[in-house]
Amino acid sequence: MAAASTRPAVTNDQIARALAGTFRAFELWGVSAKEGRAILGFPAERTYYAWRSGKVGAVPHDTVRRIGYVLGIFKDLQILYREAAQADGWLKRQNRAFGGQTPLQRMAAGDVTDMAAVHGYLDAYRAAWS
Numbered sequence: 001m002a003a004a005s006t007r008p009a010v011t012n013d014q015i016a017r018a019l020a021g022t023f024r025a026f027e028l029w030g031v032s033a034k035e036g037r038a039i040l041g042f043p044a045e046r047t048y049y050a051w052r053s054g055k056v057g058a059v060p061h062d063t064v065r066r067i068g069y070v071l072g073i074f075k076d077l078q079i080l081y082r083e084a085a086q087a088d089g090w091l092k093r094q095n096r097a098f099g100g101q102t103p104l105q106r107m108a109a110g111d112v113t114d115m116a117a118v119h120g121y122l123d124a125y126r127a128a129w130s
Helices: 012-029 033-039 045-052 061-080 084-090 103-107 112-128
Strands: none
Touching (some): 012 033, 012 084, 033 103
C-alpha cells in the first residue's frame, strides 16, 4: 500500500502564478515560442498561447515539474550573477558541460532530464560558492 502524500495539492492559482513567472523568465531570456513549447513539454500551440495569456486550465504534472525547473534555473542565475545581463546571457553561451551546446539548447531538447541537467549544474556550481 502506498503511503499517503503529505504534500498539499497544488492549486490552479499557484500554477497560474508559476506559469506567469515562467513566461516572464522566457521573455527576459529571449526564448522563442518554439523553444518555450519544447521546454514546457510540447503543449499544443493553442494551449501554449492560452497559458502565456494567463488562461490556465488543467496542466499536466510533467509540465508542472518543468515549470519548477525553469523557476529554479532562474533563481540560481539570479544568485550566481549580480548583473541581469550576465544571468540572462549565460543561457545562450556555449558550455562544455552540455557538449558544446548552450544551456538553452539543452533545455529546449524536449526531455525533462535535460531541464534537470541544467538545473543540477547550476545548483552544483552555486553550492561550490556557498
